[in-house]
Ligand SMILES: Nc1nc2c(ncn2[C@@H]2O[C@@H]3COP(=O)(O)O[C@H]3[C@H]2O)c(=O)[nH]1
């Protein structure tokens with residue numbers, strides 16, 4: 001928003017040489033909004049919260065183009081929180097709740113004494129980074145920060161709902177859960193298309209091949225390389241190799257440009273799906289992380305919608321930056337082309353449902369948990385889309401009515417002038 005405002009301001013300066021009062025008013029509002037984000041602790045998952053007493057420096061406007069490193073003090077602070085949480089006992093009630101796909105990431109867990117530390121989002125802001133100086137999660141700096149919790153919780157829920165513990169090895173489950181936690185580490189808030197078009201450091205490093213996903217994965221292993229972080233350090237080498245291979249496969253599968261390829265592979269093996277076949281299991285693992293990754297609409301509306309608003313902000317922000325930097329504009333992110341309902345009806349019809357339906361072919365029990373809520377969301381956004389369309393038509397109609405009224409009034413006054421002048425002229429002629 002700030003960038004957009006700065007762009008508009010530049011344009012106005014060019015055209016009017018002085019910015020009108022409304023621009024200053026908007027700037028004031030943006031400052032107030034930023035202040036709120038920086039000072040309200042429960043919004044800290046957005047990554048803008050500043051503990052002013054510690055005097056945290058402001059991120060540079062080009063923070064998304066470089067990698068941030070935590071200071072030792074920040075790392076110690078996170079480690080302390082991590083240790084506090086690790087020693088917390090989780091009640092049976094919470095355990096059961098976490099097995100359902102209704103996880104509410106907006107819930108203020110701080111109010112709930114039973115879950116106070118465990119779900120303190122501070123941990124989830126920096127998963128697996130209790131002591132090292134690994135790169136932080138940049139996406140937390142973007143408005144659309146998606147706490148890794150949602151995806152990990154969805155994966156955990158899916159494992160329980162489908163009773164995967166009886167069908168797959170524990171190692172496979174460990175791979176899926178770890179991948180879910182790490183799948184968006186240090187997300188830049190700008191997608192691969194942007195990375196490639198803007199020739200960012202990541203695109204250069206990974207030769208334009210899934211730059212973000214390669215980065216998320218590399219960051220995960222960079223963190224795990226430190227012995228104090230490495231939760232797999234006691235495993236034999238062959239198992240570690242299998243886990244590393246599995247995590248890389250799962251995280252790379254979250255690149256949405258691979259969506260059709262993976263889904264088609266899954267469809268082709270479905271009729272004879274075999275849980276003892278490694279290739280089949282590998283594809284299923286990729287499908288499960290993909291489902292978890294994009295399953296926001298499977299959550300209750302009051303949980304899903306605020307997250308979607310953040311995602312759209314991220315989209316609009318990227319397309320604004322693309323416009324400002326003269327890069328190709330990603331169409332589904334363009335604020336002039338997409339609205340919330342149009343974005344969702346398209347995404348649900350063409351991406352979500354086709355994927356979820358195939359998974360439910362293998363696990364029919366999922367129908368009620370992930371497909372029914374997504375269909376409801378589709379109805380909701382279809383209605384919203386229609387209402388917006390009606391509103392647009394009404395506005396266009398009333399604008400054209402008022403325009404034709406204006407034309408009629410000006411035509412009338414012109415003809416009055418003419419008649420008046422004509423009248424006087426004929427009077428003069430008579431005289
Ligand atoms: N329009 C829309 N896109 C989504 C939704 N959920 C996930 N996505 C997209 O799917 C992508 C998955 O990877 P990312 O998290 O990087 O970015 C995500 C979004 O671009 C959704 O509900 N609506």
Ligand SMILES: [Zn+2]
Pocket residue numbers: 183184254
């Ligand atoms: Zn991602």
